[in-house]
Amino acid sequence: MKHEERVEAYIGLALDDLLESSPSELKTESQLKDAGMEIHQFSPAFEKKMRKICAQSKRHEWFQRHRRSLRRIAASIAILICVSGVTIASVDAIRIPIVNFFLRIGNLSSEFALSKDENLPVSEKFELYYPTYIPKGYVVVDSKEGEDFFSVTYQKDEMCFFFLSFNRDNTGTFLILKTAPWKNLK
Incomplete structure (x- = not known):
């Protein structure tokens, strides 16, 4: 005691x-x-303080009763984390994909660069529909604009390009595969 x-x-x-x-x-x-005496009535502020003190006391007593269990749970979690870390570090089938994921994430993912000072290849009426970014390294090589559509071709090198098209009255979806002709998808 x-x-x-x-x-x-x-x-x-x-x-x-x-x-x-x-x-x-x-x-x-x-x-x-x-x-004939009146019974004393405590103020609401005093009652609130007493309830707070009682709650603190109960909480302290609960932690005192369960301290041993809480320590065992914390120790079990720490052991589980250590065993998991050792397992991951010692098994190549688990470790290599995890390490490679973090090492190669920058190389495999696409990088986009904002182009704020680029002159847009479309007029003001299509400016709202024009993308606010282009993939890093690409430049505009061709642009066409009609009354209800515009199209822009971006190119990085001779074999690496993409084509962006917007049509206000679009009735279908089109797909270009390298040198294949236009195809209407239904």
């Missing part, structure tokens, strides 16, 4: 002894009402 707990126990015993030795001095609520 800690010193504080012993002091609280002694105070509790002293109060119990005081109540037993002089019961005539303390009156019950009904005796006070019969004598």
Whole structure:
């Protein structure tokens, strides 16, 4: 037992002894009402503070009761993380894909660069539909504009290009595969 707990126990015993030795001095609520005295009502702020103190006390007692279990759970989680780390580090079938994922993520993913100062190859009426970015390294090599459509061709090198087309009255979807002719997809 800690010193504080012993002091609280002694105070509790002293109060119990005081109540037993002089019961005539303390009156019950009904005796006070019969004598015409008003029962004291505590303020809502005081009641709120008391509830807060009781809740803190209950929380502290709960942690004291479950401290051993909580420590065991924390130790189990730490052991699980360590065993998982050792397993990942020692098994090539797991370690290599994870390491490669983080090492190659920049090389395999697409990089886009914003082009703020580029002159748009379309007029103001299509400016809203024009993409705000182009893939890094590509340049505009051709652009066509009609009353209800525009198309732009981007090229990086001789074999690497893409074609962007927008049509306000689009009735189908079109696909270009290298040198294949236009095909209407239904």
